[in-house]
Amino acid sequence: MRLSVKIKRELKFLGGLTRTLKRVKSIAPDSNNLICDDLETAVDKWRDRPAITFEGKTISYAELDAMANRYAHWAKGQGITRGQTVALFMPNRLEYMAIWYGLTKVGVATALINNQLTGAALAHCLKISQAMHCIVDPETSPCFEDVKGQLDRHVHQWVLGAAHGEQRDLVKALKSCSQLRPDRETARDGLVAKDTALFIFTSGTTGLPKAARITHMRAQLYMRGFAGSTGAKETDRIYVTLPLYHATGGLCALGAGLLNGGSIVLRKKFSATHFWPDIVSENCTMFVYIGELCRYLANQPEHDLERAHKLRLIFGNGLRPDVWNDMLDRFKVGDVLEFYGATEGNVSLFNFDGRRGAVGRIPRYLRSKFNIRIVKFDVETEQPIRGTDGNCIEVKPGEVGECIGSIGSDARSNYVGYADKAATEKKVLHDVFSKGDAWFRTGDLMRIDGDGYIYFVDRIGDTFRWKGENVATSEVSERLAGFDGVQEINVYGVKIAELDGKAGMVSLVTTPEFDLEAFAKHVDEQLPTYARPLFVRLQPAIETTGTFKYRKIDLVTEGFDPAKTKDPLYFRDPEKGYVKITKALHAKIEGGAFKL
Template sequence: MSTTAPQKIGVTDMVRGAIKMVPDLPSMARHAPGLVIRSATAKRTIGQIFANLAEKHPDRPFIRWNGESTTYGEANRQVNRYAAVLADRGVGNGDVVGILSKNNPTDLMLILATVKLGAVAGMLNYNQRGEVIDHSMKLLDGAALIYDPEVTDAFESISPERLPSNVLDFTALDEEAAGKSDSNPAVTKDLPASTTAFYIFTSGTTGLPKASVMSHNRWLANYSGIGGLAVRLRPSDTMYVALPLYHNNALSVSLGAVLSGGACIAISKQFSASRFWDEVILNRATSFCYIGELCRYLLAQPAKPTDRQHSVRVIVGNGMRPEIWDEFTDRFGIDRVVEFYGASELNLAFVNAFDVKRTVGFCPLPYKVVEYDMDGNPKRDAKGRLNRVSKGEPGLLISEISDRVPVDGYTDESDTEKKIIRDAFKDADAYFNSGDLVRELGFRHIAFVDRLGDTFRWKGENVATTEVEAAVDGAGGVEQTVAYGVEVAGCDGRAGMVAVEMRDGAVLDPKKLADHLYRTLPAYAMPLFVRFVSAIEATSTFKNRKVELREEAFTSVGDDELWVLAGRNDGYVPFYDGYAADVAAAKAPR
């Protein structure tokens, strides 16, 4: 079995993939124009697409929750009632509605209600607390905040001064919605595709979370390109979604694929490796979305009959590592893996439409793979221009910005400008810096290599090292902290590790440190390894030392004391042989 990504894509690969597309060619033909030609002024939005499906197919199942179905018609009427509540409270075109919720039907219908009004759904991460969620609320500057009672602890950690005038929980929302009009809002049919649909939070490259902007127009690229041309769901299909709806894979890719096929979306409150296939079977799913760690956790489960007693034929997501690709598809009987590459703020995406194994796929939009320096910036030559790398050689992926392929960026224009590369190959051109290393494979396919910069990715989330450093520095007695990501065999992404310099005479209690960090950080940002060092360089060569710490990881720490995270109950404990294997098998931390 091959365990690596292909070095190049051949004609045979493309022909084989094209043959598999033949049954879906009629539906693909409907979506192809939407990928190539998307006018920002066109009266085409998510709300319009959903309302049209509800009108044409009112009795077709749209949401499945714990095995029970809600039809397109029923869902659309409730969506319209929620929209009426928001409108009566003054929410209109361009306003922001903060949504803080675990997955459930109300969450999804509230999202659709918001975008039907031309308002922006601000997708808050319910793992955030305190200063971090306050920062997110400040970025939203919302007209309303609607929250799920199940995440009251996150809601209660928001400072009162960050709350908008309109605050409702789901119970109050439903009470106000009773008796409201169930007709489509009049504004929906006139909204242009350029209207902003979502703020999706990402760690970006440094600092606290940034809110990336997603217009309806860019969402439509996922709808047509990933959903219509690659995933190719049929009306009889059901996509199971266990990822949170604030995650781009769920909100854009999965919802886009469902609506592009007029299919059903089955929502799970949250991912459970032990119950995953049981829920897939209960909800009669034929597809699901994933991130790499989800696939790892499923493989780590003991084999059982339900591994093959489901009807899933196609899955879509990102982070499926080449070394587990065949093992995963063989064990669980998956016919097609629609791996894709993209980011909430990036203006293009690659998608494995041709079913070429172990690649992130194909993109028809303009991009370049260029030389880079160790700081993750593009390297300029003596003339100040960028140079492309040879096919198969790792390079920095940059995407061209144009009227046809604009960039939505972040809510803070200065953050967006930092990611834009100007005068790259000629005067006045512009490219968006992905911050990622990739290899070109031919036929406009790439393979993902690694992330550049300080941010690392763990459990499908971007982790900003400055956020982790600030949390550890606040533990008491800490002089200085350096945070970075380290590879753990058998895991996707990089696990968090911190090097800590203590003040003279100060001592950290391992359980109290863990308790403090669990209160301060999202669970995915918790450092798994804590290394105590005598001193951290604060000179101009500090970044080089950080690179060295990352390379030393947890295997070359010399005589330095090393702790590892055992979980909420035990906190940090001394490093032990086998810890890395426990992390890979999802046995630690618990």
């Protein structure tokens, strides 16, 4: 007798949930089993198996561990003590994971700094990390050099490559460091899972990047959770092009592979041109995505190898339903595992049964097992709506509200937050459903349907997402407002056809001496690529609300369409710089003529 589609979906959902919970159930805040212990257990089980392949070189699990041990002994040799932090400012490379893995073995935390940052944002991250040592490579060293004078303390710069001046040669220093594991009893005695392992930076909803504190327990939840949710095996090879300074690529994907005896095929960055040849030649069985990566693939012309692969699963977040269809129907990947999670928070969702477009599901019969709720939300005040009793109100099926997570003491509901205590408390909502309770605010708007499927709607506030990164409008405004000829600046995100996320746009009130070409150069100097405004609008004045806040809703609605405004509009052409937008150019942009 054939099972109905609904029963098959239910079994698939329960199977995925069971696998995941099984892997994370033993994680506890006061346990002395740390993330490095999990990885050492994997090494001991699969010593000779290939662990990571990068740019033609493959290292085994044993070699990965030996590399990590050298960094552990290097830290001890430099007098870097338990509880201190080392900043890691590099692009993806073979040594990346080995560095933080090794440092956790001796109780040292690693601040994973976005390698695209420059200027003030980079200096800010280095400052709040409290690191006295920073590891760079030849690509990021010049950026560090540019900001070292802005730091409030001397930070030793260690280069994985040629060192100059005050720089220190890390390659040379590591040669004298032992490959053997540091003694566990000495190095990790007294450390527990609620101690800090990493700092991962997020722009949050406003301002400069914040340092989300990742405890050993949270790192274990990421790595063990995805080892279970993906159902990965020894034979799996996972293709990773996402940056390792983010949790999705650096913890979720690595955990899925390395805690199951599989292999990681790591690339420095994503390339739509090389994607399918890589996937096929490396015999990859999975890859980790963000939605925009998949859209790049869907927008490519047909490739000879796009169905010649062995991909049985892709997993990630931000996959739009139409691209979801392309991945399954055009490219014939075996399955999609969409998930949702907040780096610094306690909310996580998995779409185990493949309902296209959903980020996860909370069935009614399992509602009490999840710490997640969606509450009614006022977009104007940017606060949850409360009833006459003072409590928040849950949304009904089909309604949009803010997703929140109940804060508890167990591993799954624990909320650690940021290095900054004030920023941590800002994300907590009190007295939600009863006096004294506390809930984590995700800052994300979602809706739930009658079957318990949850769909992501939008970010709350001004922050928008572009190229897989959160762009805080306040930060962009701050960096660009001081340019000659700019009197006022209003930053917001606009949609481009079906592209994921929103592209940056600035509305400017300028004086006659404003120079658009010089402004473009200033933008490049001040901002990382993903935060640079793609569109500029020149206005005689910027409209404000009754409380003197800049109005953005009309600007967002009008976007960069010259038919909707008489204001001059400009587009950042990849070859020519900012050029005036005509109706013809607008049509080309919306039609996908430019690789954005």
